[in-house]
Amino acid sequence: MNRVFKALSDPTRRRVLQLLRERPMSAGELADHFPVAKATMSAHFAVLREADLIAADKQGKTITYRLRLSVLEDALLAFADSFGIGFPAAAAQPALDKPREESA
């Protein structure tokens, strides 16, 4: 959970998650949305991966990242819950969030 919050503490990383909210994207495609070097973005991806907030699918030359919504959801819900903050009707459908692959 600490890793998740650390990952969320950076605006660039939060925006990466936002971008992945709609569709998976390659590292380069994501990087094109930000005014920083690709190496910098790669480091951000690593942090997000460490937190298990994104997953990487390697397909040939490119690496496609996708959001692991359930991980974000679980962390947010657990935290909010511990404050009695009610998230109305959570867990809609895990359609975009791929099957079990080392859930944290």
Place this chain on the structure above:
Amino acid sequence: MNRVFKALSDPTRRRVLQLLRERPMSAGELADHFPVAKATMSAHFAVLREADLIAADKQGKTITYRLRLSVLEDALLAFADSFGIGFPAAAAQPALDKPREESA
């Protein structure tokens, strides 16, 4: 919003919020729960105050901090909302334009 997430990125600060969840506490009382110097805790309080997550009530010698739950709640809900977590009503509305984020 950035300040809130930055504030939440530290475990000590998250724990402070948890402690304040039930009842307000003085700075010293809070500090007694952590193995760090009071001055260090004071810095943490400042960060939480900057993020508006806690409010200080000065009463004589002591300063009593209380949780500003609505601020935490608003931030959490807004963020979760933008991912379609919780609030099924908001999920029906596509929020493509995300608000610009200022890091101060």
Place this chain on the structure above:
DNA sequence: CTTTCATTTCGATGTTTAGCTAAATGTCGT
């Protein structure tokens, strides 16, 4: 098999942050 492309890793640098001790501030009781 060499080049090209996508991405990561390496090494270096400036900034931020958490932590400390010591000193300052403000307040209470005497």
Place this chain on the structure above:
DNA sequence: ACGACATTTAGCTAAACATCGAAATGAAAG
């Protein structure tokens, strides 16, 4: 006014972090 108490501010260090350009990795294409 003085001394004790609660908290913050100041000054510092060490670690963590964001960032970069350059080099390395690995896969496809010629």
